[in-house]
Amino acid sequence: MEKNFTLSVDMLGSETNVVDILKGLNQSLLRNINFKFLLFGDEKEVSKKIKKYDKLNQVSKIIHCEDFISMDDKPTDILRQRKNTSMYLAINSVKEKLADAVLSFGNTGALMSLSTLHIKTLKEIKRPSIASIWPNLNGESIVLDLGANTKLDSRYLVDNAILGSSLASIIFKIDNPTIGLLNVGTEDIKGSEEIRLTSDKLKALTINSVMNYRGYVEGSDISHGKTNVVVTDGFTGNIALKTAEGTAKLFQSHLTDAFKSSVLSKIGYFLSSLAMKSVRERLDPRVHNCGILTGLNSLVIKCHGKSEFRGVSYAADIVYSLLFNDVNRKIKHYVAEIQSRAQY
Amino acid sequence: MEKNFTLSVDMLGSETNVVDILKGLNQSLLRNINFKFLLFGDEKEVSKKIKKYDKLNQVSKIIHCEDFISMDDKPTDILRQRKNTSMYLAINSVKEKLADAVLSFGNTGALMSLSTLHIKTLKEIKRPSIASIWPNLNGESIVLDLGANTKLDSRYLVDNAILGSSLASIIFKIDNPTIGLLNVGTEDIKGSEEIRLTSDKLKALTINSVMNYRGYVEGSDISHGKTNVVVTDGFTGNIALKTAEGTAKLFQSHLTDAFKSSVLSKIGYFLSSLAMKSVRERLDPRVHNCGILTGLNSLVIKCHGKSEFRGVSYAADIVYSLLFNDVNRKIKHYVAEIQSRAQY
Numbered sequence: 001m002e003k004n005f006t007l008s009v010d011m012l013g014s015e016t017n018v019v020d021i022l023k024g025l026n027q028s029l030l031r032n033i034n035f036k037f038l039l040f041g042d043e044k045e046v047s048k049k050i051k052k053y054d055k056l057n058q059v060s061k062i063i064h065c066e067d068f069i070s071m072d073d074k075p076t077d078i079l080r081q082r083k084n085t086s087m088y089l090a091i092n093s094v095k096e097k098l099a100d101a102v103l104s105f106g107n108t109g110a111l112m113s114l115s116t117l118h119i120k121t122l123k124e125i126k127r128p129s130i131a132s133i134w135p136n137l138n139g140e141s142i143v144l145d146l147g148a149n150t151k152l153d154s155r156y157l158v159d160n161a162i163l164g165s166s167l168a169s170i171i172f173k174i175d176n177p178t179i180g181l182l183n184v185g186t187e188d189i190k191g192s193e194e195i196r197l198t199s200d201k202l203k204a205l206t207i208n209s210v211m212n213y214r215g216y217v218e219g220s221d222i223s224h225g226k227t228n229v230v231v232t233d234g235f236t237g238n239i240a241l242k243t244a245e246g247t248a249k250l251f252q253s254h255l256t257d258a259f260k261s262s263v264l265s266k267i268g269y270f271l272s273s274l275a276m277k278s279v280r281e282r283l284d285p286r287v288h289n290c291g292i293l294t295g296l297n298s299l300v301i302k303c304h305g306k307s308e309f310r311g312v313s314y315a316a317d318i319v320y321s322l323l324f325n326d327v328n329r330k331i332k333h334y335v336a337e338i339q340s341r342a343q344y
Numbered sequence: 345m346e347k348n349f350t351l352s353v354d355m356l357g358s359e360t361n362v363v364d365i366l367k368g369l370n371q372s373l374l375r376n377i378n379f380k381f382l383l384f385g386d387e388k389e390v391s392k393k394i395k396k397y398d399k400l401n402q403v404s405k406i407i408h409c410e411d412f413i414s415m416d417d418k419p420t421d422i423l424r425q426r427k428n429t430s431m432y433l434a435i436n437s438v439k440e441k442l443a444d445a446v447l448s449f450g451n452t453g454a455l456m457s458l459s460t461l462h463i464k465t466l467k468e469i470k471r472p473s474i475a476s477i478w479p480n481l482n483g484e485s486i487v488l489d490l491g492a493n494t495k496l497d498s499r500y501l502v503d504n505a506i507l508g509s510s511l512a513s514i515i516f517k518i519d520n521p522t523i524g525l526l527n528v529g530t531e532d533i534k535g536s537e538e539i540r541l542t543s544d545k546l547k548a549l550t551i552n553s554v555m556n557y558r559g560y561v562e563g564s565d566i567s568h569g570k571t572n573v574v575v576t577d578g579f580t581g582n583i584a585l586k587t588a589e590g591t592a593k594l595f596q597s598h599l600t601d602a603f604k605s606s607v608l609s610k611i612g613y614f615l616s617s618l619a620m621k622s623v624r625e626r627l628d629p630r631v632h633n634c635g636i637l638t639g640l641n642s643l644v645i646k647c648h649g650k651s652e653f654r655g656v657s658y659a660a661d662i663v664y665s666l667l668f669n670d671v672n673r674k675i676k677h678y679v680a681e682i683q684s685r686a687q688y
Contacts, residue, residue, distance in 0.1 A: 137594060224594075
């Protein structure tokens with residue numbers, strides 16, 4: 001008997017349209033037939049729009065919500081835990097084992113705090129981490145942490161290596177993914193004491209064949225695809241991610257200006273517009289920009305606040321794949337191996 | 345009487361061609377007629393190739409060097425201070441007041457260590473910093489530190505604000521450049537204690553009208569051009585810079601692939617190739633990628649290891665402008681203002 005997986009979807013508190021969410025989930029359902037959904041949103045709107053997606057309609061339950069956490073809500077508001085918000089209820093459904101994972105498009109900080117508080121971290125992992133799938137010259141890599149935990153601490157960084165390695169092995173379907181530690185150079189003496197301590201720990205775990213650590217990587221190595229996993233603290237990771245997004249936008253904007261600059265270039269743009277579209281899609285943050293909150297007892301996925309259906313379906317596919325391959329069992333397995341073999 | 349400025353150029357130890365260096369210096373000389381040069385390189389080669397640039401030849405003196413610091417030289421080798429290397433001799437010429445500034449294409453770490461050791465920091469500044477001119481949607485901004493000092497320390501960050509503000513006011517010809525502090529969000533509670541302490545100090549200096557601090561900025565705000573100056577520590581700054589470079593390369597590579605993907609897109613590329621060239625030039629790291637070592641008693645500029653003549657001429661123009669406007673007097677003026685008005 002195939003196992004079913006239930007995904008709770010927080011449909012409020014972002015600029016993502018209900019139709020994009022439903023269309024995306026429906027697309028993913030065609031590939032992942034054992035998916036079920038709990039949809040936390042406006043019942044009237046959702047029940048009307050879901051009719052178009054017959055299959056999705058059959059496996060979804062709508063839970064009516066009016067209140068939501070907005071993008072500007074302050075942490076004090078969030079910690080006051082408004083228990084009628086779509087985000088709170090979606091997270092709570094996982095806590096109460098009515099669902100296996102949460103998908104949200106809303107306030108990342110709120111999602112992080114509420115998930116940590118209610119779903120809690122795996123007992124083997126000190127702190128959860130936000131991972132992202134980053135496009136590179138060879139394909140894609142997992143980069144983490146992107147902002148869950150801004151403290152530089154070797155234990156957290158080793159946890160990130162375990163979490164990232166587990167995600168990469170499932171998402172990219174590879175054994176022993178290569179791991180790099182983000183630093184300002186590749187020589188042994190580079191970086192702070194805490195970074196060097198982390199590197200020593202990861203080296204020891206690699207000698208014991210538990211992980212596949214390849215040493216330091218630099219900022220440019222992320223897009224170059226030097227390793228399958230790039231480990232960093234949440235401060236550096238968040239700034240690297242947003243800098244990359246900003247650079248991509250700058251490039252795009254200059255390109256658009258340039259194409260408008262003459263009649264010839266306008267014709268050129270017209271002729272190459274399909275090719276241009278494919279580049280935009282390959283690098284489109286609306287498709288790729290999903291953050292995987294990992295290290296918790298259940299998976300939580302944060303999609304871009306303005307997602308299109310493709311981004312939703314991409315994120316749902318990833319959730320399914322991680323659930324199907326039991327990512328948390330994989331993480332526990334890594335930790336057990338580590339604890340039996342080396343100091344950690 | 346116009347003041348002359350002498351620039352010492354370290355011509356060895358990189359992949360930059362002698363011809364590119366000479367052509368670039370010559371172009372800058374046409375705009376900055378009071379420039380003189382000390383050229384540290386292979387006398388035979390340089391004296392032969394400089395003949396083509398009559399004006400440059402008249403104001404340059406070649407100092408023959410054979411030894412150089414390579415890109416792979418280890419810090420221990422560098423600290424052994426090989427006193428016949430082109431880099432050492434160029435730096436020494438500034439120390440001995442034979443020149444006003446140094447331009448190098450070589451090993452950044454070596455340039456940093458040797459400059460700090462021999463040229464020394466201004467007595468008002470604790471540590472030198474590497475600043476770069478970063479293209480953004482509105483024009484350009486100064487981002488620093490990009491790797492001189494990887495320790496997170498509020499005093500160093502305030503120094504960076506002073507140094508960045510001085511550079512921006514001269515290079516962009518603006519009064520009171522706006523300053524942002526790089527963080528993982530713009531809310532007051534974001535980031536580490538040291539970052540928040542820095543923000544408080546910068547706010548106090550802004551109330552006293554010495555600086556124009558605008559609060560936290562995020563990674564994406566760099567390319568968006570939210571402030572004229574972006575202040576960060578050398579660890580974060582270095583990773584942000586290299587991540588941006590990597591992203592730009594990834595974008596470029598995908599674009600090239602896309603244009604080759606069909607006959608139509610190939611024709612499109614041909615028609616829009618001029619426009620594409622202008623984008624590449626606006627974002628070209630070979631033009632923009634010069635690091636300004638600031639906070640030292642004399643200016644030191646590091647250009648990309650594989651610079652073209654345009655990058656060389658751009659860097660030389662910047663040096664001239666900073667020397668002509670006496671950047672170090674500006675820095676001292678800021679510090680004096682700060683010391684007389686607020687705690688620092």
